[in-house]
Amino acid sequence: MKKQVLTSGEAAKICGVNFRTILRWVEKGILKAHKLPGRGDTRIQIEDLVDFLNQNNMPIPDELVPKNKVLIVDDDPSMTATIQRIVKREGFETLIANNGFEAGTALTTFQPHIVTLDLKMPGVDGFQVIKHMRETLKVKTQILVISAASKQDLQKAVTCGANQAIAKPFDNEELLSIIKSLSDIDSF
Numbered sequence: 001m002k003k004q005v006l007t008s009g010e011a012a013k014i015c016g017v018n019f020r021t022i023l024r025w026v027e028k029g030i031l032k033a034h035k036l037p038g039r040g041d042t043r044i045q046i047e048d049l050v051d052f053l054n055q056n057n058m059p060i061p062d063e064l065v066p067k068n069k070v071l072i073v074d075d076d077p078s079m080t081a082t083i084q085r086i087v088k089r090e091g092f093e094t095l096i097a098n099n100g101f102e103a104g105t106a107l108t109t110f111q112p113h114i115v116t117l118d119l120k121m122p123g124v125d126g127f128q129v130i131k132h133m134r135e136t137l138k139v140k141t142q143i144l145v146i147s148a149a150s151k152q153d154l155q156k157a158v159t160c161g162a163n164q165a166i167a168k169p170f171d172n173e174e175l176l177s178i179i180k181s182l183s184d185i186d187s188f
Helices: 008-015 019-027 046-055 077-088 100-109 126-137 151-160 172-183
Strands: 005-007 042-045 069-073 093-097 114-117 142-147 164-167
Touching (some): 019 042, 042 046, 069 100, 126 151, 142 172
Parallel strands (some): 142 164
Antiparallel strands (some): 005 042
């Protein structure tokens, strides 16, 4: 079973601070925690620490990033429904963003490990989303481009920072195989 709670010392190591700093943050109500009965040791839920790190623009270590979340970004509802059905069947948690702007918001709130991304969307296109993820947010989220764009554009997406790219229409088994392999990768 995966660990769900951290000691103040473990949280301090993740944040790169002294454990006393963690205790001060808890006392001030900045970081949510609870005390164990008896000795009164402080324990912090991993989700609470991740929220704290996000709120304070601190990096989230790879080991705290859930590996079962997939953000599906496409402006075609039938495509998002198809991708969602395929990955949900394998136990992945999903969220759909219908455009690049929604994807930007979902990246911080949903915190996916994998993003499936169409290149051709109105407004903010897939290339802009990749650039935002890699250069501005500097997230290590895995990016799988799924697009009907040309082979050159698919290759350009990988060059810009996507981990992989496949053409539409895609084979369901191929998609699932790629998603599973990306869920095992910790960084790009």
